[in-house]
Amino acid sequence: MTTVAVAPVATGTGGNSPLAGTGQMIRLALRRDRVMIPLWIVAAVGTVAATVSAFKDLYPDAAGRLAFAASISNSPSLRALTGVIYDGSTIGGLTAWRVSTIVTTLLGVMSIFVVTRHTRQEEETGRLELLGSTVLGRRSPLAAAVITMAAANVVAALLCAAVLIGGGEAADGSLALGFAMGFGGLVYGCVAALAAQLTETSRGANGLASAVLAAGYVLRAIGDSVDDTGPRWLSWLSPTGWAEEVQAFAANRWWVLALMLVVAIALAGVAAVLNQRRDFGASMFAVRPGPAAARPSLRNSWALAIRLQRGALLGWLVGFLVLGGVYGAISGGIAELLASSPQMTQIIQQLGGTDALTDAYFAGVLGIIAVVAAAYGISAMLRLRTEETSGRVESVLATPTRRTTVFGSHLAFALLGPAALLLGAGLTMGIAANAALADGGSHLGPVLAGALVQVPAVWVVTGVAALLVGIAPRFTSAAWGVLAVVMLIGQLGPVLQLPQWVMDVSPFTHAPKLPGGTVELLPLVVLVVLAAVLKAAAVWGFRRRDIG
Secondary structure, eight states: OOOOOOOOOOOOOOGTTTTTTTTHHHHHHHHHHHHHHHHHHHHHHHHHHHHHHHHHHHHHHHHHHHHHHHHHOHHHHHHHHHOOOSSOHHHHHHHHHHHHHHHHHHHHHHHHHHHHHHHHHHHHTTTEEEEEEEOOOOHHHHHHHHHHHHHHHHHHHHHHHHHHHHOOOHHHHHHHHHHHHHHHHHHHHHHHHHHHHSSSSHHHHHHHHHHHHHHHHHHHHEEEESOOTTTTGGGGGGGGHHHHHTTTTOOOOHHHHHHHHHHHHHHHHHHHHHHHOOOTTSSSSSSOOOSSSOHHHHHHHHHHHHHHHHHHHHHHHHHHHHHHHHHHHHHHHHHHHHHHHHHOOOOOHSSSSSSSHHHHHHHHHHHHHHHHHHHHHHHHHHHHHHHHHHHHHHHHSSSOHHHHHHHHHHHHHHHHHHHHHHHHHHHHHHHHHHHHOOOOOOOOHHHHHHHTTTHHHHHHHHHHHHHHHHOOGGGHHHHHHHHHHHHHHHHHHHHOOHHHHHTTSGGGSSSOOOOTTTTHHHHHHHHHHHHHHHHHHHHHHHHSSOOO
């Protein structure tokens, strides 16, 4: 079990307060997340900065910006994918359209992880019980987690606004956009605070809050894809939609920000009430006890790993199937837009692919999907660390079970799971593209190949996560930082024209850009060998280090 040092809380009247020790808990949270939170903030601010720079280069005059905005507004599929443009005449307005959903989602994921990590996960592992033996108020861990998360979002909001103001954009619109995205992350973080009271595990809390985040994206997409006669109101059911409805650089609806703040406070208040009423270690939704004896099919480490991992894998697989189908279905509209917009052609080609414009679109999208698949691989590998900190791995190893078997059972999901996700996304994308593109060709094979060539790069990222679990388990959260760096290099590197040696840091830089590009076997072989070395070192480390 990881030990933490906490300064004793002063006794006295404050010892009877449910918020006693909140300050110390905030300092502890900031210390533990001193790497993870800054990386998420840098990813959000970097996205805004790169987008501003790209639009300045591509659309230096208002006429070009308005023509581009009109082409987006006339395409329901593109509105669903990226949102509605409320001000197409300014760089700030185009930036608000492009980054609102992306950055709100980034900050939402950050907020969910931060709150769950310092509430339900601490309770699940027993560390919070240890801290509770001091003069610590019942509500102080939840309060500290929410305050830390809120502060991170406010800092991100101010930095995003500063980047826009520094780029010459209007201060009111810059602040409106920054806080729209920051308050969006705040709402999702408070959803996680509530989810931590409803479920008994950190994995369940993360899953429930992430499902709300995904539903928010879907509702916004549906609402944005229709005109005024359709269910436009669906966007108002989504915190992601609220960030967009602030209409930064256009109407600057400050009252929407007030609405987001009120909802966040209400969610945090309900979470505090439930936290006070439930038993420590329990949840509002009682977990049904399992049978006294396991079935024969569950009496080994591999069966246990399958039982633990199958739900998450199936959920991710359904999401990838839908995601691939959506990207394939809108490929027809993308092709029409690219044909009429040289600027959009340049953007898509920067993401990946060097041949036909449609192939470049597929290559770019598959590169993004591969990064998301790597996120699943990291999550699957870190599940072993969760099992270890909870003490269940030690119980398994008390039986005649080898460490390599326990480690390998979870490593298999980190290897095969992302491959299955990319295969599923490639299949649905290719099938949908055949239906959407009336060019008489079959896109299933090329798109499927483009998805599968990303697998070795994904394995390298999951290999880093495995290495951290095997050798440096205290720093497993750094795996998410590695993913953030890889994502920034892939998405912002071409726009910022980073040096090639920086681009080469990302394994996805070396994956073939298919369809449309050429396949070189040497980079793929190197990626596979590197992934194998990382995983072999991870197994070696896990066999020799102390458990827990």
